[in-house]
Amino acid sequence: MDFLKLIQSLDELLYEIMSWLVFYPVTLWRTLTRPLKMMDYSEAELGDAADRQYTDTLSPPLFLMLTLVIGHGIELSTVGESAMVTDRTGLSGLISDDSSLILLRVAFFSIFPLMMAARLVLARHVKLDRNTLKAPFYSQCYATAPFAMMVTGASILMRMTATEAMLAGFALLIFALLWFGSLQILWFAQHMRSGHWRAFGHASRAMVEALALFATVSLLFG
Template identity: 35%
Template structure:
């Protein structure tokens, strides 16, 4: 009986894994080209029954984690793994599961910061339920940025001026895309003026970057 349960679990895992190969690039394309439509898609899907949610795509948190995994795959193919200098950083960077979890959390900081800012500005109490919808939307919008930024950092570490230039260009384009998408999302969500929206966008992006940089500095020095 236990063996049959194990086989069924493996069957479900294999099927889910195969669907990722189909739905990840499809979802990535839809988010890049139609970010506002995908944000509305999250709102629609969360109203469905749990087993039917995101049936034709990948759920937002999983999509963000897969984006980090894809970028890590590029890093492995180009043999550009980050090596820690301290005991704590070596324990994280030297373990694949810990590294992927760490990077997923660092990129999830931007959705969390933006969601928290939105709820505070709208004077909505912070609960698990009130955080879920905007956080899921933000996970979708952050995933392309995570793939592009992580890949650009890999190219920057490669030897040669061309790869460095390419890495910087990809990173800048990713940051510009993310800033524009965030501004558009906050404009609709907050219903404020463009000046107010731009200030909110700068605040959440800078705060998210500052938190990540602080964590990185502490980690690398530990």
């Protein structure tokens, strides 16, 4: 009986993993072309029963994690192993393989949806708890995935020796920051029902806090 349950669990796991081949590109395309609508969609889906959530896309946290896994694979195939894996000084000594590096990057980039979600909850003058934070955090994971993809691409380009590649990487990084920042202004304006200048203030504050925390933690592992 236990063996049959194991087989059934493996069957469901295989189907789930293989379905990512279909729903990852779908989710990526929708997020790139209609990011705000996808963020609204994320919040709406959380109101459904657990077994009916995100049936035609990937869930936002999973989408973010898979994006970072794919980015890491591209990095390995183009510029090789990250120095963080080979370095043994400081906290980077804890990163001994690619799996731990991917988990660290997931934690790093999760800082952005966390800080944006927390800023929105506080700006609404709502009690900050697990329930009020979840919906905006999930929404922000959809926006953060393309941002993480662009930042990863910029990092790969800037690690190349060609001057043109490094300049292209720097340009891509600037574009990623502008794209992500502009999206946050629109998101805050929509959810706070305020003008764009007020939304700009909240988005900028959350962005600065996220970047500061991201940079601080990165230095510990640098």
